[in-house]
Amino acid sequence: MSTQTYRSPTRKGLGYAALIVFALLFIGPFLIQIVTAFKTDPDATNHPLGLIPHPVSMAAWKRIFGYSADQSVPFGTWLMNSIIVSTCITLLRVFLDSLAGYALARLKFPGRRLVFAFVLVTLAVPSVVLLIPRFLVLKELHLYNSYAGMILPIAMDAVGIFLMRAFFLQVPASIEEAARIDGAGIFRTYWEIVLPLVRPGLITLTILSFQGSWNEFSFFLIATSDPKYNTLTTGLAKFGGGSLGSGNQFPVTLGAALLSTIPVAILFFVFQRQFVRGQISGAVKG
Amino acid sequence: MTATDVRPEAPAPVPAPAQRPKRKRTAEDRRQAIAGWLFVSPAMIGLLIFMVIPILLAFFVSFTNWDGLSSPITGDRKFVGLHNYEQLLTRDALTRRSFSVALKNNFWFVLIVVPIQTALALWLAILVNNKYLKGRSFFRTAFYFPAITSSIAITLVFIFLFQGGGAVNAMLKFLGIKGPNWLADSRGLFHLALSGVGVTKSPHWAQHQILSQSIWDWFSGPSVTMVVIIILVIWTTSGTFMLMFLAALQNIGEEVDEASDIDGANSWQRLRYVTLPMLRPTLLLVLTLGIIGTWQVFDQIYLTGNNPATRTPAFMSFDQSFNNNQFGVGSAIAFLLFALIMTLSTLQRRLVKEELD
Numbered sequence: 001m002s003t004q005t006y007r008s009p010t011r012k013g014l015g016y017a018a019l020i021v022f023a024l025l026f027i028g029p030f031l032i033q034i035v036t037a038f039k040t041d042p043d044a045t046n047h048p049l050g051l052i053p054h055p056v057s058m059a060a061w062k063r064i065f066g067y068s069a070d071q072s073v074p075f076g077t078w079l080m081n082s083i084i085v086s087t088c089i090t091l092l093r094v095f096l097d098s099l100a101g102y103a104l105a106r107l108k109f110p111g112r113r114l115v116f117a118f119v120l121v122t123l124a125v126p127s128v129v130l131l132i133p134r135f136l137v138l139k140e141l142h143l144y145n146s147y148a149g150m151i152l153p154i155a156m157d158a159v160g161i162f163l164m165r166a167f168f169l170q171v172p173a174s175i176e177e178a179a180r181i182d183g184a185g186i187f188r189t190y191w192e193i194v195l196p197l198v199r200p201g202l203i204t205l206t207i208l209s210f211q212g213s214w215n216e217f218s219f220f221l222i223a224t225s226d227p228k229y230n231t232l233t234t235g236l237a238k239f240g241g242g243s244l245g246s247g248n249q250f251p252v253t254l255g256a257a258l259l260s261t262i263p264v265a266i267l268f269f270v271f272q273r274q275f276v277r278g279q280i281s282g283a284v285k286g
Numbered sequence: 287m288t289a290t291d292v293r294p295e296a297p298a299p300v301p302a303p304a305q306r307p308k309r310k311r312t313a314e315d316r317r318q319a320i321a322g323w324l325f326v327s328p329a330m331i332g333l334l335i336f337m338v339i340p341i342l343l344a345f346f347v348s349f350t351n352w353d354g355l356s357s358p359i360t361g362d363r364k365f366v367g368l369h370n371y372e373q374l375l376t377r378d379a380l381t382r383r384s385f386s387v388a389l390k391n392n393f394w395f396v397l398i399v400v401p402i403q404t405a406l407a408l409w410l411a412i413l414v415n416n417k418y419l420k421g422r423s424f425f426r427t428a429f430y431f432p433a434i435t436s437s438i439a440i441t442l443v444f445i446f447l448f449q450g451g452g453a454v455n456a457m458l459k460f461l462g463i464k465g466p467n468w469l470a471d472s473r474g475l476f477h478l479a480l481s482g483v484g485v486t487k488s489p490h491w492a493q494h495q496i497l498s499q500s501i502w503d504w505f506s507g508p509s510v511t512m513v514v515i516i517i518l519v520i521w522t523t524s525g526t527f528m529l530m531f532l533a534a535l536q537n538i539g540e541e542v543d544e545a546s547d548i549d550g551a552n553s554w555q556r557l558r559y560v561t562l563p564m565l566r567p568t569l570l571l572v573l574t575l576g577i578i579g580t581w582q583v584f585d586q587i588y589l590t591g592n593n594p595a596t597r598t599p600a601f602m603s604f605d606q607s608f609n610n611n612q613f614g615v616g617s618a619i620a621f622l623l624f625a626l627i628m629t630l631s632t633l634q635r636r637l638v639k640e641e642l643d
Binding site: 015018019022023025026027029030032033036044045046048049096097099100102103104107108109110111112115118119122124125126127128129130131132133134135136137139140152153155156158161186187190211214215217218221222232233236237240250253254257258260261264265268272275276279280 | 315317318319320321322323325326328329330332333335336337338339340341343344347354357358359410413414416419424425427428429430431432433434435436437438439440442443444445446447449451452453456457521525526529530533578581582584585588589600603604607608613616617620621623624627628631
């Protein structure tokens with residue numbers, strides 16, 4: 001829509017009104033979440049809509065960060081596990097996917113088309129179908145209930161290979177040829193010359209992988225049963241879903257949920273452009 | 287190192303003797319072949335071990351009665367042939383009844399979520415694409431933000447909002463409406479609407495059973511609890527699809543709009559006859575992704591509790607395996623779901639192809 005749409009003032013007003021109502025609907029739940037995290041339990045239950053905590057309470061946050069007498073819910077452990085697992089998955093993905101992506105974009109080797117077709121096929125597997133298969137392989141390899149078991153299966157990912165290949169294809173071939181003529185080996189050319197040129201791709205893949213693994217739930221649910229491996233998602237789900245007896249403790253639940261949203265939100269606001277690119281390419285995965 | 291460091295070295299064509307490049311190329315070929323396989327093999331071996339072989343293993347398990355405790359390959363399990371699939375599809379008993387209810391729940395979920403999220407995403411994209419709009423990037427960010435958060439975090443927020451005495455019911459009360467107990471109400475929406483006009487019992491013709499469920503039950507519509515998940519999913523996914531439409535709209539560019547402006551088309555005509563036809567490939571992509579995604583809904587179902595009126599095949603596959611130790615049945619459900627998703631997305635892709643040809 002261009003100039004004509006909002007020519008008349010009434011239509012213009014209506015358009016803005018609709019946008020503002022929708023923006024409120026999209027942001028409102030987050031506002032309520034933030035406010036509730038500073039309420040007392042009875043205040044949250046009795047005044048769910050109240051936008052001013054009365055009284056303002058830090059109890060939920062003290063409990064989340066371990067400064068309260070009630071140590072029954074190990075939020076710190078969940079946070080640590082989320083950080084460890086997401087960081088390892090992200091590093092592995094960026095390393096493996098850029099190597100494979102480079103080979104598929106640039107190196108001529110027998111079977112390249114077959115490998116690429118294989119990547120495309122794995123791209124099409126819906127992730128919900130993978131829960132039982134992944135549990136089976138973790139059992140067989142004795143990786144069930146271990147960090148390695150939480151990291152390796154989802155570090156193997158075809159989307160990233162596909163994404164990196166597309167970025168490498170955009171680098172002019174002449175740059176590498178020049179380096180090769182100067183006598184640099186294939187790995188050195190890749191590592192020192194081509195990789196720095198696809199930095200936007202690396203950032204996109206890092207964000208996509210970090211966000212994906214930070215928010216991952218169902219896989220961690222089936223990869224572990226020992227509570228010491230709970231991440232923010234699995235821990236929160238078991239706590240908020242009631243199996244750890246959260247009852248009406250909404251401030252602490254919503255506070256911890258907020259805490260789990262913050263790292264991804266920061267990434268989003270810092271790297272909006274790359275974030276959006278990653279989301280779109282990630283969504284194309286079936 | 288950045289691009290500027292490299293560039294000065296780039297244009298250095300060395301005139302070589304006629305024979306040298308040829309010999310060099312074969313040595314280079316070998317080097318590239320070795321390097322190529324070295325580069326791809328870590329990722330390929332990883333995908334084989336953690337994706338392809340496990341899928342084959344799970345397919346095998348779907349023909350056994352494995353209980354999840356021993357080893358699926360060497361352990362204590364019996365080959366039961368098609369038994370698990372028969373239980374789900376042809377044997378009229380409890381398992382088929384639960385599967386049928388799960389299919390119904392997910393069917394209504396898909397049927398409502400996909401059209402609404404697509405239309406909403408398109409509408410928001412068109413509004414936000416207006417370059418005279420003040421605060422464009424604010425609106426874009428606001429609509430997209432729910433899409434980046436974890437499904438668990440956001441579902442917990444919705445549980446708080448929709449609990450019996452929660453914010454939504456407080457708001458409805460303000461409007462003079464008594465809200466339902468959203469998270470524990472398994473009544474179907476269409477059944478509720480019918481009872482509103484006095485139809486509370488199944489008419490005779492609707493008692494015919496299909497997959498262990500009467501026609502009346504098939505047409506219950508989504509349960510009240512499922513409506514909460516429907517709202518939640520529309521709210522979280524519209525932003526992503528809005529971005530896809532936005533990217534496509536920006537590709538269309540302004541010339542087309544201006545051309546139709548000159549032709550005197552009003553905004554509705556322009557949307558209907560100019561913009562929509564050009565967005566067709568994106569529209570079909572968004573619909574396909576929507577269908578693939580909505581048939582896999584799991585996290586939100588897990589979190590809103592084990593309620594028969596929200597169970598989906600994906601959840602049932604998990605529940606049968608990990609809570610009831612019937613991995614054979616669980617795997618069979620997973621593969622039926624796989625087949626369903628593949629069939630639907632192939633159909634869609636064929637449609638897209640026809641559209642493009």
